[in-house]
Amino acid sequence: MNDNQKGKIESYVNGSMDAASRSAFEAELRENPKLANETAVFKTEWEIREMLIENQLRNDIDAMYAQYQTQSVAAEKPRKKNLWWLALIIALGLVGTIYTLTLKDKVEVQPENNNQQQGGYADEQIDETPTELPENTGQEGITAEVEAPIEKTETSAPAQTPVQKVKLDLSALALAAYESPEGLLASRGSSSSENYDKAMKAFIARNYREAVNLLKTLPEDEEQEALALRAHASFKSSDFSGAIQDFQALKDGGIYRRDAEWYGLLARMAVKQGSRDIWKAELEKMANNPSHPYNKKAGKLLSNF
Amino acid sequence: MPDNKNALNNDSHLIQAIQGDEIQRKKALQEFFTNPELFQRVVGYVISQGGSSEDAKDVFTESFIVFDRQVRNGVFRGESSLATYFQAIAKWQWLALKRKNKVTYDTSELAEVGSDQSPEKLMITSERKVILQNLIALMGEKCQRLLGLFQLNYSMKEIKEKMSYASEQVAANQVHKCREQLRNAIQEHPEHMSVLKYSSD
Secondary structure, three states, X not given: OOHHHHHHHHHHHOOOOOHHHHHHHHHHHHHOHHHHHHHHHHHHHHHXXXXXXXXXXXXXXXXXXXXXXXXXXXXXXXXXXHHHHHHHHHHHHHHHHHHHHHHHHHHHHHHHHHHHXXXXXXXXXXXXXXXXXXXXXXXXXXXXXXXXXXXXXXXXXXXXXXXXXXXXXXXXXXXXXXXXXXXXXXXXXXXXXXXXXXXXXXXXXXXXXXXXXXXXXXXXHHHHHHHHHHHHHHHHOOOHHXXXXXXXXXXXXXXXXXXXXXXXXXXHHHOOOOOHHHHHHHHHHHHOOOOOOOHHHHHHHHOOO | OHHHHHHHHHHHHHHHHHOOOHHHHHHHHHHHHHOOOOXXXXXXXXXXXXXXXXXXXXXXXXXXXXXXXXXXXXXXXXXXXXXXXXXHHHHHHHHHHHHHOOOOOOOOOOOOOOHHHOXXXXXXXXXXXXXXXXXXXXXXXXXXXXXXXXXXXXXXXXXXXXXXXXXXXXXXXXXXXXXXXXXXXXXXXXXXXXXXXXXXX
């Protein structure tokens, strides 16, 4: 096979060959079985290499989507906070009403004071009770009484906002840390269980609910494998409680024990089952165990705590 | 006119990033998420067609995978704007998703993407993915990483640096070894190849 033929095969397979050359090459393929075989091998190899890129892209998109969702939620929060302004306005209204009523009482009392003043009461009483000009005094009173709650509310609200903005959503981080294990699950090859095979195909085609349904009853001779597949399909279809249950069963023993520790934890974090301290302790255990297959990933997730 | 010029600049910048190294590719993907003409437009379209946000994410993912492949293989030549082209792919993907769910659809609005460039032709079918994932699983993690870099057109110098090899020659030898291993695995499983032969016709 010369370089020219290799080049032709490559451009035929990757779709960059123009229509005319493509027709000519296909005619050549029909007449030359050796070339056809070589092209088929190259095409398989090329598609596998593309699948490797695709797997990476899917993980990257999942992670960015989780990040995007977290940011969207963070952006929603300040909007919800605007309701505080409504509460504030209502509070102001209430304070204003109370003050008006109080003022009304004062105004009703005022003439007596003025009368008393006019009647030659002591000067110090006038200083202590600045009611010489009821309107002015009244305004000062409103400012003092109303400003206090405004200041209190305004200082408390912005203090909460930045904290919520920078707070990392561990649930989203757990989802972002999840990596689809198609390769791992597919490593077993074809199975003796028809349902398991169908479920695997459904999983790879991203029909996760279908995969779960197909594995409602686990095949006896491949229970662990089917359980692992069902756990992942549940996770991917956002049925986290189903995933947690299956990963828990896998944790009890068998070849998927370590995987179940990691993925089970991610599922629990995704639905905030358990406490931050418990998640942290589990992550530390994995991160500190160099032989744990997920120790680097656990360490990475732990760094966000 | 200035807008078009800006759009072209942005398009070229994005295309270059997709064809770049892993860091640049991640930046390009991030830009797809933040550009309202790309991710948000796809989400808006899918939701307006009765899809869920999860459907929208799936459509975006599949569209990006197809687009990424087209850019890297020189199939997308920039004859239309990147946003228009990407949206057309997304429409195809949405129809494919609906077809999977057995809902009828109308293809009249899909003239922008030529039939020879239809994403369906460029996607690896679900059946085939199962086969390919089986073959991928036969390779070690190192070979998977190496061949991924090789497919992204990394030079041997870059692969040497990424994989901490002693020299470019060592990197080339390792790539050759992994390719041979994969080709042997393919030839040992002719049942996998037969699917490819028929589907390539």
